[in-house]
Amino acid sequence: MNKLYEGDFSGINMPKDLPILIDAVKAGLSDNVDLSTLYSALATEHPIALCELCVGPRAMRGSEAVKQALRFATALEDSMQPKALYRRLVELSTTNEDSPDVETALAVLDEASKRHPGASWVLPLCDKFEAIPGEAHLTNSIGSGSFEAVCWAHAKAGHMKALHMLSSQGHIECAAAILSTGREDLAIKAAGAVINHSWEAPVVPWFTAISGPKADQILLKLIPYIRSGQAARAMHAQSEPLPNTYKLLSLVLPGLK
Amino acid sequence: MHIHKQTVLLGSLGRRPFSGEFYLRIELSMLNVEIIGRVGASLRPEESWEAHLTIREALKMVSGDTPLTATRSVWDNLLAIPRRDFGPNLGGDLSMMVVARTGAIGALSAIGLKSIWSLSADDRTDLIVGPDMPQVNTVGIPTLPPKALEFEDSDTVFVGSVLSTNEPSPSEVASLIPGNDARLLG
Numbered sequence A: 001m002n003k004l005y006e007g008d009f010s011g012i013n014m015p016k017d018l019p020i021l022i023d024a025v026k027a028g029l030s031d032n033v034d035l036s037t038l039y040s041a042l043a044t045e046h047p048i049a050l051c052e053l054c055v056g057p058r059a060m061r062g063s064e065a066v067k068q069a070l071r072f073a074t075a076l077e078d079s080m081q082p083k084a085l086y087r088r089l090v091e092l093s094t095t096n097e098d099s100p101d102v103e104t105a106l107a108v109l110d111e112a113s114k115r116h117p118g119a120s121w122v123l124p125l126c127d128k129f130e131a132i133p134g135e136a137h138l139t140n141s142i143g144s145g146s147f148e149a150v151c152w153a154h155a156k157a158g159h160m161k162a163l164h165m166l167s168s169q170g171h172i173e174c175a176a177a178i179l180s181t182g183r184e185d186l187a188i189k190a191a192g193a194v195i196n197h198s199w200e201a202p203v204v205p206w207f208t209a210i211s212g213p214k215a216d217q218i219l220l221k222l223i224p225y226i227r228s229g230q231a232a233r234a235m236h237a238q239s240e241p242l243p244n245t246y247k248l249l250s251l252v253l254p255g256l257k
Numbered sequence B: 001m002h003i004h005k006q007t008v009l010l011g012s013l014g015r016r017p018f019s020g021e022f023y024l025r026i027e028l029s030m031l032n033v034e035i036i037g038r039v040g041a042s043l044r045p046e047e048s049w050e051a052h053l054t055i056r057e058a059l060k061m062v063s064g065d066t067p068l069t070a071t072r073s074v075w076d077n078l079l080a081i082p083r084r085d086f087g088p089n090l091g092g093d094l095s096m097m098v099v100a101r102t103g104a105i106g107a108l109s110a111i112g113l114k115s116i117w118s119l120s121a122d123d124r125t126d127l128i129v130g131p132d133m134p135q136v137n138t139v140g141i142p143t144l145p146p147k148a149l150e151f152e153d154s155d156t157v158f159v160g161s162v163l164s165t166n167e168p169s170p171s172e173v174a175s176l177i178p179g180n181d182a183r184l185l186g
Helices: A018-030 A038-047 A047-057 A063-070 A073-077 A082-091 A102-115 A122-129 A135-141 A148-158 A160-167 A174-182 A184-197 A201-218 A229-238 A243-255 B044-061 B069-078 B170-175
Strands: B007-010 B021-028 B031-038 B095-102 B104-109 B114-118 B123-128 B149-152 B157-161
Touching: A018 A047, A018 A102, A038 A047, A038 B104, A047 A063, A047 A073, A047 A082, A063 A082, A073 A082, A073 A102, A073 B149, A082 A102, A082 A122, A102 A122, A102 A135, A122 A135, A122 A148, A135 A148, A135 A160, A148 A160, A148 A174, A160 A174, A160 A184, A174 A184, A174 A201, A184 A201, A184 A229, A201 A229, A201 A243, A201 B021, A201 B044, A201 B104, A229 B114, B007 B021, B007 B031, B007 B095, B021 B044, B031 B069, B044 B069, B069 B095, B069 B104, B095 B157
Parallel strands: B007 B157
Antiparallel strands: B021 B031, B031 B095, B095 B104, B104 B149, B114 B123, B114 B157
């Protein structure tokens, strides 16, 4: 076996001998050789060479090469700005520059959004490759400090389907982000999905924080979407400062189980 | 009867411009008292909402038979709230303006505002509190009730600004008073 695969660089002079390294890796990838040891050794001893190998002008193209590179994203980010790194990896994800392999591009997007949940540069990648643009980025940013900002960014980009999908999992930030764009009807449907998933969801505080005095009229339209008495009672308890919403909920509550 | 909102707060910019804002109107026989404020704006909305509900509940006890006594009662009731009930910031981020009116006279007092403007019925806009009044400018629950300013003009709209001393534009104010018959948030 090639000693390079074991991370032995004796007799190799970097960066001059980079072509030798590239040839070895190409051969290794085509023979399904485990290149982890080589990449790890490069990350430690020759990080610039690793960067050249994975994303440089002579970097290898194709799904396997990109997936291998993604395993060393931490090391690559030490040598390259994340935005440029992940865009380059998308470019390299197929041998045909015009149409990157979608599965590999999605793997790049997934890694990028996991490692940088608050990054806005992820958004164009979502538009380009995801069946439901924003789904991966939004999902990966749940629980991060930037989740709210990410929701707003995707709302601004028009990724309403992904936002609605996450609303159905109880994330009020997603419905609120839709409301912030002025798409009241969509926001109401999303809020309905939130409250029907999580009856205690703070829909009233969030919608009021965004729309202020107008929230009372907006939330009136949410009431027909409420399916459980528990959710209606929770919203009723929150809505005393909103006279119209409070009054209508008081009227419909007895009819809800 | 149409009840017109006559007290407006110009609050935050950003993703949640009304976060932590509250408005309450209390009718006391011949008096009406408007209270507008902001608490916990930097918190999550559900947290600031809890603080706001606490304030509303306490202010239901307001009494008084003149604008000055009603205004004083607002602050007394506010100061009686345990600090922990204002949420994680313990009320250190509270801004609030109180306007009590009866007939043609009224009283105004405030904390945590950079400026207060009066908009009269003849469209005149005057700065009545600027950034040189620490008692009004200082954010957070005061140790004592702030002093009140008496005024004579029942139609005046008061506009408090949390952030700036810029003269409010009529459209900006109008956007916060949607519909002349709306009784907003209270």
